[in-house]
Amino acid sequence: MSITLHHGDIPADLTFGDAVAVDTETMGLSLVRDRLCVVQLSSGDGTAHVVQLTRDYDCPNLKRLLADPAVLKIFHFARFDLAMIRRSLGVVCAPVWCTKIASKLARTNTDRHGLKDLSRDVIGVEISKEQQTSDWGAETLTEQQLAYAAQDVLHLHRLRAALQVLLAREGRGDLAEQCFAFLPTRAALDLAGWDEVDIFAH
Template sequence: MASPSEPAAFQVFDGDLDAAWTERYRASGALGVDTETMGLVHGRDRLCLVQLCDREDGVACVRIARGQDSAPNLQALLEDAAVEKVFHFARFDVAALACGLGIRVQPIFCTKVASRLVRTYTPRHGLKDLVNELTGVELDKQAQSSDWGRVDELSDSQLAYAANDARYLLSARDQLEQMLRREERLELARRCFAVVPLMADLDIQRFTQVFEH
């Protein structure tokens, strides 16, 4: 397996994207998106970082300060119906963006949902295993559990980890779509993606058993 290369372009922003990168991304048609938070409980654990990558391997990391509740350029981009947003386990990231910045993400492609629908030959649906199989790249996950709240002092290794989690989503998405088409499950996947915002809202409000008997 190959190690991740350096991105073609890389920029770190404080608080929001600038106009130039916003327009670059709005012209891309699809973006890989990931987030880093202080933990896994929405409302308690704040959003700290938003990472985006386009098909030209242009990566932006947006640092979100404690107490920040809006990012107008980022919101306009992530709510743009003409730009598909690709996540791995979109349910969490969509909830984090809604809870932290009031962003209602659409449209969505979730590589984890797609993987579960079509890679039924394996129980391994984590991002590292998925990227390994579909792109041949070995992601380093050592920085996964670290303090993302020190946004002004994030290390190079943290930023590299964060960037790489967004960089390979579009390649994985394209291969998963081909597999879904082959197995005639693409429409089922699209129906699943459509309910991600609802699931995220339920998670934010701590409803966990709504669909159980």
């Protein structure tokens, strides 16, 4: 495993191929109150790039990558990350793939779809969530925080491949793709105030 920390933005010549794993770290889970602090990226080759963002979010190279329609963005619980990225960076991420939605569609034998359980059950990888609620707005990130941020993206490519097999087995691949396509709109609804409202209900 290799972790590279970037301050403010990624280098202009850094590429991730046709699919990049993405995650975010924030000061909390409120889309109204809390600040986006870190975006981590991986091409699935055992390397992770952790971007510690500045408060002005001046990161044109990162924004270009996240908005690139030729690059698939793989998330776990994409709904929150997409909304936070859209609010803070002004970027609509698409196309996207969400391992949590895929798990909920394919693994109906369990109600445990968090990244820790999913990684253990599907690809046999144990990950720690110990640093999840640490101070991501700190001026200097600790080695433990960097390792935590990295592990949240290092395995998403493998998880996607395994979940694609399960979705195909259960005949739900097309349904999953339609859900993924709707995710940017779901994130926009959250930002517009419909986060707890089911607009499809009676």
